[in-house]
Amino acid sequence: MSHTSSGPRVGLFVTCLADMFRPSVAFATVQLLEQAGCRVEVPERQTCCGQPAFNSGDRQTTADIARQTLDAFDGYEYVVAPSGSCIGMLHQYSDLFDVSDPYFQRAKSLAARAHEITSFLFDVLGSSALEAQLKQLRFEQKVTYHDSCAGLRELGIKQQPRQLLSHIQGVELEEMDEAETCCGFGGTFCVKYPEVSNRMVSNKSHNISNTDAQTLLGGDLGCLLNMAGKLKREGKPIEARHVVEVLAGMTDTPAIGEADYYRAKQL
Amino acid sequence: MQINTPFFKQRAHDALHDENLQTALAKLKTGFPEKRAIAVERMPEFEALRNQGRDLKNHIMEHLDLYLEQFETKVIENGGHVHWARTAEDANQIILDICQQVDAKTVTKGKSMVTEEIGLNDFLEQNGVQPVETDLGEYILQLRQDHPSHIIAPAIHLNLEDVSEAFHAHHNRPKSSDPAVLMQEAREVLREKFVAADVGITGANFCVAETGSTIIVTNEGNGDLTQTLPKTHIVVTSIEKVVPTLEDMTLFLRLLARSATGQEFSVYNTLSTGPRREGDQDGPENFHVVLVDNGRSEMIGTEFQEMLRCIRCSACMNHCPVYGAVGGHSYGWVYPGPMGSVLTPQMIGIEQGGMLPNASTFCGKCESVCPVKIPLPKLMRHWREDEFQKHLQPKAARYGLASWAFLVKRPALYRCFTRLSNWLMRSWAGKKGRLSKLPLASGWTDWRDMPAPQSQTFMQAWKQQQKTGDRS
Ligand code: SF4
Numbered sequence: 001m002s003h004t005s006s007g008p009r010v011g012l013f014v015t016c017l018a019d020m021f022r023p024s025v026a027f028a029t030v031q032l033l034e035q036a037g038c039r040v041e042v043p044e045r046q047t048c049c050g051q052p053a054f055n056s057g058d059r060q061t062t063a064d065i066a067r068q069t070l071d072a073f074d075g076y077e078y079v080v081a082p083s084g085s086c087i088g089m090l091h092q093y094s095d096l097f098d099v100s101d102p103y104f105q106r107a108k109s110l111a112a113r114a115h116e117i118t119s120f121l122f123d124v125l126g127s128s129a130l131e132a133q134l135k136q137l138r139f140e141q142k143v144t145y146h147d148s149c150a151g152l153r154e155l156g157i158k159q160q161p162r163q164l165l166s167h168i169q170g171v172e173l174e175e176m177d178e179a180e181t182c183c184g185f186g187g188t189f190c191v192k193y194p195e196v197s198n199r200m201v202s203n204k205s206h207n208i209s210n211t212d213a214q215t216l217l218g219g220d221l222g223c224l225l226n227m228a229g230k231l232k233r234e235g236k237p238i239e240a241r242h243v244v245e246v247l248a249g250m251t252d253t254p255a256i257g258e259a260d261y262y263r264a265k266q267l
Numbered sequence: 268m269q270i271n272t273p274f275f276k277q278r279a280h281d282a283l284h285d286e287n288l289q290t291a292l293a294k295l296k297t298g299f300p301e302k303r304a305i306a307v308e309r310m311p312e313f314e315a316l317r318n319q320g321r322d323l324k325n326h327i328m329e330h331l332d333l334y335l336e337q338f339e340t341k342v343i344e345n346g347g348h349v350h351w352a353r354t355a356e357d358a359n360q361i362i363l364d365i366c367q368q369v370d371a372k373t374v375t376k377g378k379s380m381v382t383e384e385i386g387l388n389d390f391l392e393q394n395g396v397q398p399v400e401t402d403l404g405e406y407i408l409q410l411r412q413d414h415p416s417h418i419i420a421p422a423i424h425l426n427l428e429d430v431s432e433a434f435h436a437h438h439n440r441p442k443s444s445d446p447a448v449l450m451q452e453a454r455e456v457l458r459e460k461f462v463a464a465d466v467g468i469t470g471a472n473f474c475v476a477e478t479g480s481t482i483i484v485t486n487e488g489n490g491d492l493t494q495t496l497p498k499t500h501i502v503v504t505s506i507e508k509v510v511p512t513l514e515d516m517t518l519f520l521r522l523l524a525r526s527a528t529g530q531e532f533s534v535y536n537t538l539s540t541g542p543r544r545e546g547d548q549d550g551p552e553n554f555h556v557v558l559v560d561n562g563r564s565e566m567i568g569t570e571f572q573e574m575l576r577c578i579r580c581s582a583c584m585n586h587c588p589v590y591g592a593v594g595g596h597s598y599g600w601v602y603p604g605p606m607g608s609v610l611t612p613q614m615i616g617i618e619q620g621g622m623l624p625n626a627s628t629f630c631g632k633c634e635s636v637c638p639v640k641i642p643l644p645k646l647m648r649h650w651r652e653d654e655f656q657k658h659l660q661p662k663a664a665r666y667g668l669a670s671w672a673f674l675v676k677r678p679a680l681y682r683c684f685t686r687l688s689n690w691l692m693r694s695w696a697g698k699k700g701r702l703s704k705l706p707l708a709s710g711w712t713d714w715r716d717m718p719a720p721q722s723q724t725f726m727q728a729w730k731q732q733q734k735t736g737d738r739s
Pocket of ligand 1: 577580581638
């Protein structure tokens with residue numbers, strides 16, 4: 001299906017981390033949305049959801065960023081991002097405005113339209129939307145899945161990515177212990193309290209390597225960068241990917257933090 | 268109690284390298300949470316009870332004056348006394364006065380976090396009254412001149428050898444490492460103290476307005492001896508513990524036991540309703556309740572009012588990955604874990620307590636298990652807002668945030684910046700795909716690699732594709 005189809009008009013919230021570190025996550029999201037019949041656009045005036053300011057206690061800056069994001073995503077039927085954490089933040093925008101502020105209602109409206117990608121595909125569009133395409137994919141790997149905190153506890157994302165993955169041939173999911181325990185990323189937490197964060201991500205890495213999984217999957221790039229970085233530092237052979245890369249069949253790019261063999265060969 | 272909260276990072280560092288502590292914390296991590304999960308599983312209406320608990324507590328906080336006055340009236344009708352203590356100092360003085368009126372030499376104490384909060388033991392000792400803790404954990408801590416590291420399992424940070432040594436040093440008996448022998452030893456020593464005590468001090472889990480009763484919930488039964496044997500019983504508790512009726516109390520008892528230890532009911536649930544009446548077999552001659560405020564009433568009407576719902580079950584710390592990594596003493600004051608990270612700044616000031624509400628990833632686990640649904644992460648964020656407004660955050664953090672905000676609010680400039688840093692990181696990483704060192708990010712790269720950007724930024728790549736129409 002092409003992006004000229006007549007399905008819902010979706011604004012892609014790229015997320016600052018996917019923009020900077022892993023464009024394939026955003027491209028995979030676009031592809032999945034288009035396969036499901038959506039018309040996808042990428043508003044130019046988006047940057048970051050504002051979480052670093054919000055969690056640092058700077059409400060004024062957060063509100064400024066919220067206004068900018070609200071303006072950028074005006075008029076889209078849906079706003080979709082490959083991150084439960086950023087969508088969780090978008091859902092909180094209305095708390096930043098006085099009820100009499102016009103942005104309050106707009107923030108309420110955005111919250112109703114903003115979805116994390118796996119939840120959008122599964123809960124909003126319905127599981128059958130993509131089933132046929134997913135069934136044609138093959139990913140011969142044992143995988144384990146980390147439930148990122150905001151997605152899990154703020155948005156109720158647990159089964160959606162697992163259900164979608166289950167359609168792909170060859171994927172075998174082995175759950176790790178404490179899959180729902182925080183990986184220790186926490187935005188600026190990981191640099192403000194590095195030792196505590198390190199303990200948390202070490203526990204995570206331990207639980208991941210206790211499975212037979214070759215690949216770690218998750219739905220939030222912040223957590224994945226943290227866990228991939230730890231696994232690599234520890235010299236563990238487990239690769240890390242955002243779940244949308246697998247769902248979109250885009251697994252020929254090197255995994256997170258892996259050497260780019262293609263590029264290495266070219267050089 | 269001495270305030271060590273500003274040294275959270277150093278204390279956390281020490282805790283992470285303390286093997287005994289880490290062994291104890293590993294047990295805690297699986298112990299209480301697993302038991303809680305089973306108890307919740309067995310009770311389909313648990314979620315409904317949590318909502319009821321939250322709503323009822325909200326109602327109480329809206330009418331706190333009314334219920335407290337009703338409680339006071341009932342206590343007096345029952346022949347007891349009620350004392351209002353605005354500050355910790357007031358509370359200590361009131362308690363000392365009561366002890367001195369009855370010429371008390373020693374007082375036995377049941378487990379009470381409020382008396383930790385007001386620093387009662389030190390104060391009594393300085394004034395010639397010897398307090399004796401009777402909760403086993405608290406007793407061990409007292410021997411070691413230590414403090415609780417958990418609100419319901421105060422000595423969770425100690426191991427058997429620590430206990431054995433403490434007993435050996437103080438009990439004048441042969442050293443043993445057999446838990447049963449140690450338990451018996453504690454029983455025998457404490458039994459003498461119970462009989463000798465002039466005053467018994469307990470806390471209260473709840474104060475019931477309709478009857479003027481207080482209740483303590485324990486698993487050891489020490490509280491019962493503490494409050495029935497001496498002539499004078501002083502209940503030291505705080506103003507948010509009042510509930511309207513006995514039935515309301517039972518709602519919280521059901522939530523409390525399951526959330527705390529995964530028990531369906533705690534072993535001893537002991538109600539005290541005034542002093543001994545004619546014909547009573549036992550009970551104290553004098554019954555006092557000291558209602559401590561110590562900053563709580565200031566929370567009413569603010570965003571922190573929700574914190575007054577707390578029933579001190581400890582579920583939030585039992586499930587907290589930060590508490591699980593560093594233990595309770597790292598928090599540097601009386602209340603540890605997520606509930607402590609909200610309460611401590613209220614009680615010691617955000618200037619000293621600011622480390623705590625920042626020591627959270629906002630993973631939300633605490634809120635998800637809290638029996639009265641306190642939005643702990645949101646309240647910690649409120650403290651960060653308070654810090655931000657008062658310019659209390661470290662300079663580097665403030666300037667970092669301000670520069671970042673400047674860029675983020677200017678999308679075109681932001682694109683230039685991301686393109687540049689994306690290119691820089693890729694160049695540094697070379698073929699490796701990741702960086703083992705990154706300027707200004709040593710907090711990250713000291714412990715883990717930084718995956719390098721995969722390619723140019725998405726926004727660049729997307730623009731190119733849109734231009735060329737190439738969607739491959
Ligand atoms: S905040 Fe909630 S979970 Fe924590 S001790 Fe209080 S009632 Fe229990």
